[in-house]
Amino acid sequence: MPSSGLARRACAALVAVSTISPGIAAAREPVAVGQAQEADDADKYNFFSQPTASREQILADFEECRDLASSVRPPQPGYVYSQGIAGAAAVGLLQGFMKGAQRRHMFDAALRKCMSVKGYARYPMTKEQAKLTYDGSWKEMREKLADRALAPTDGMTRMEP
Amino acid sequence: MKTLALAVMLAAAPAAPPPSTVMKTVPATLDPATGYILVRMGERAPDLWNVLQIAPYDPVLQDIRGEGRAKGNPVAKGADRTVSIGTKPFVAEGDHVRTYLVAVTPGLYVVQGGPTTCFCLGSYQFEVAAGRITDMGTIYIGPENGSSPWAALKPLRSTADIEERAYTVAEAMQVLPWRDSMSLPPGVSGLAREPARYTVAARFGNHAGQLLNRALPIEAGQ
Numbered sequence: 001m002p003s004s005g006l007a008r009r010a011c012a013a014l015v016a017v018s019t020i021s022p023g024i025a026a027a028r029e030p031v032a033v034g035q036a037q038e039a040d041d042a043d044k045y046n047f048f049s050q051p052t053a054s055r056e057q058i059l060a061d062f063e064e065c066r067d068l069a070s071s072v073r074p075p076q077p078g079y080v081y082s083q084g085i086a087g088a089a090a091v092g093l094l095q096g097f098m099k100g101a102q103r104r105h106m107f108d109a110a111l112r113k114c115m116s117v118k119g120y121a122r123y124p125m126t127k128e129q130a131k132l133t134y135d136g137s138w139k140e141m142r143e144k145l146a147d148r149a150l151a152p153t154d155g156m157t158r159m160e161p
Numbered sequence: 162m163k164t165l166a167l168a169v170m171l172a173a174a175p176a177a178p179p180p181s182t183v184m185k186t187v188p189a190t191l192d193p194a195t196g197y198i199l200v201r202m203g204e205r206a207p208d209l210w211n212v213l214q215i216a217p218y219d220p221v222l223q224d225i226r227g228e229g230r231a232k233g234n235p236v237a238k239g240a241d242r243t244v245s246i247g248t249k250p251f252v253a254e255g256d257h258v259r260t261y262l263v264a265v266t267p268g269l270y271v272v273q274g275g276p277t278t279c280f281c282l283g284s285y286q287f288e289v290a291a292g293r294i295t296d297m298g299t300i301y302i303g304p305e306n307g308s309s310p311w312a313a314l315k316p317l318r319s320t321a322d323i324e325e326r327a328y329t330v331a332e333a334m335q336v337l338p339w340r341d342s343m344s345l346p347p348g349v350s351g352l353a354r355e356p357a358r359y360t361v362a363a364r365f366g367n368h369a370g371q372l373l374n375r376a377l378p379i380e381a382g383q
Contacts, residue, residue, distance in 0.1 A: 064364075068281055073370035075277070075328055102328060109329035110373045112320075117282045117375045160320040 045130035046159055047148040048120035058146045065114035066138075072106045116161035120149065123156045181241045182264040185250040187348035196267035196289035199354065200246060200297035201343060203311055204257040211275055211302045212247030214369070218271035218286050218362055225273065229366035240266040243273065243369075253346035257310070258299065260346050267291040271362045272376065275302040278332035279367045283375035285336055285359040293353035296339040304330045305374075311335070313377060331374040338379065 050058065112122065125133065125148075133144050191197060198215070205211045217240070218224075219231035227235030227242065236242060246261050253260040271286045273279065289295045303309025305317040306324050313335045323329045337343075339356035359379060367373065 068279075068367045068373055071367040071370045072372060105326045105329050106372065109319075109323050109326070109331065110367075112323070113331050113373045114282060117373075 045125045045127055046122050047125050047133065047145065048115045049123055049149050049151070049153050050118075050120045051150055051152060053119070053149065055146050055150060058149045059142055061115065061118045061120070062142050062145055065111055065118065068114055069107050069110035072103065072110045074102045074106065112161055121153070122159040122161055123153055124159060181244045181266070183246060183250055184252060184262045184264060187252055187262060187346055187352070189348070191292055191294070191352055192264070193292035194267075196265045196291055197294040198244075198246070198263045198265055198289060198297055199260065199294050199346075199349065200263075201258045201260045201299040202247065203299065203301040203303075204259075205276075205303055206308065206310070210248045210259060211300075212245055213275060213300060213302070214243050214245055214273040215265075215270045216243040216273045217241065217266075218269050218365065220269065220286060220362065223363055224365045225271070225368055228368045236266070236268070240268070244270075247276075252349075253344065255344065258344070260344065262294070262346070262349075265289055271365060272297075272300070272334070272336065273365070274369060274371050275332045275334060277304075277328070277372055278302075278334075278374050279369060279371040280334055280374055280376045281365050281367045282373055283364065284334075284362045285376060285379070286362040287357040287359050290355070293355060294349065295357050296354055297336075297357045298339040299337045299343055301335045301337075302332050305333050306330045309333070329372070331372040333374060334376045336376060336379055 053061075115122075133148060134141060136144075200213065202211050202213060217226040217236050219226050219234050222231040222234060224231035225243070244263060244265055246263050250261075251259040252262045267289050269286055269288050272284045274281075287295065287297070301309070301311040301314055303311060303314040305314075305319045307315060307318050309315050309317075314333050317333045318324070319330050336359065338359060
């Protein structure tokens with residue numbers, strides 16, 4: 001699982017478990033999680049693409065979406081807008097691991113929604129590509145994400161947002 | 162003597178509700194210094210009612226006043242900040258829709274969010290004038306997982322992995338500006354009232370830490 005330089009500096013043993021772009025969240029605020037999950041799930045490594053956009057716009061979009069998504073917090077106990085059994089269970093387990101993982105999943109969902117609304121498509125990448133992309137400081141990562149976003153995606157299969 | 166005169170004047174003045182009061186009944190008269198919002202909100206699911214947040218908006222800095230980019234433009238002391246509307250009290254109920262009447266500080270507001278989602282990626286702003294009711298029309302909010310009973314929201318789905326997880330499904334929001342076919346609570350028709358004139362609020366910060374979305378477009382003729 002890719003992790004950011006900042007996360008490594010914070011704690012070498014931390015393992016990010018986000019499904020899409022863990023480094024983006026970790027570069028802002030590392031969250032300790034005790035175990036790796038779904039390590040070989042190809043769907044979890046992906047990037048955003050909009051080759052027709054300007055580099056300046058892409059950098060701004062990543063900045064804004066990361067900022068908005070990083071603010072997402074799990075609901076508090078007493079929350080009544082549960083989405084099925086999983087939601088109800090999460091309310092009762094908001095401490096420790098559950099809270100960290102839940103927050104990360106919410107970050108992913110929010111980031112994907114934000115980038116989708118801004119017109120970006122989502123494409124898969126390999127684990128090795130993800131390690132290289134989602135690594136380093138946020139400034140470095142953002143430049144690599146912009147490179148990815150601008151690159152042609154000929155022949156690649158677009159993922160659901 | 163002056164004190165007595167002031168006391169008489171205060172006693173004679175209509176009792177103005179404190180800011181951001183969700184009213185239990187429609188008043189006989191409106192306070193000229195207070196803004197009023199009338200909004201109908203559809204049921205989220207059977208017996209589950211939505212909550213709507215509106216907040217004072219800075220359209221130049223594109224943020225909630227006193228927050229984020231608009232931190233330097235706070236509302237006056239005692240004025241309303243984020244206003245929550247929903248569940249109870251309401252002034253009318255019928256056809257799975259509740260109608261709320263809320264007294265607020267006059268000014269420019271943005272439809273900020275629902276129970277779980279900030280419409281930070283695009284929503285609507287509208288002016289609330291003093292001494293009259295601003296009619297926001299009808300608002301439907303529901304999760305993008307096919308469970309909403311409302312026609313515009315029901316077809317909206319999220320990607321499978323998002324729907325499978327807890328608290329990752331964003332809400333969608335449809336804003337229907339006032340039209341004649343909408344219900345009016347008893348007593349409202351005799352009060353000064355005008356439809357909310359919605360314009361796009363391009364963005365604002367996620368200050369409540371919610372999931373993200375953009376409000377559905379208001380179609381021509383809606």
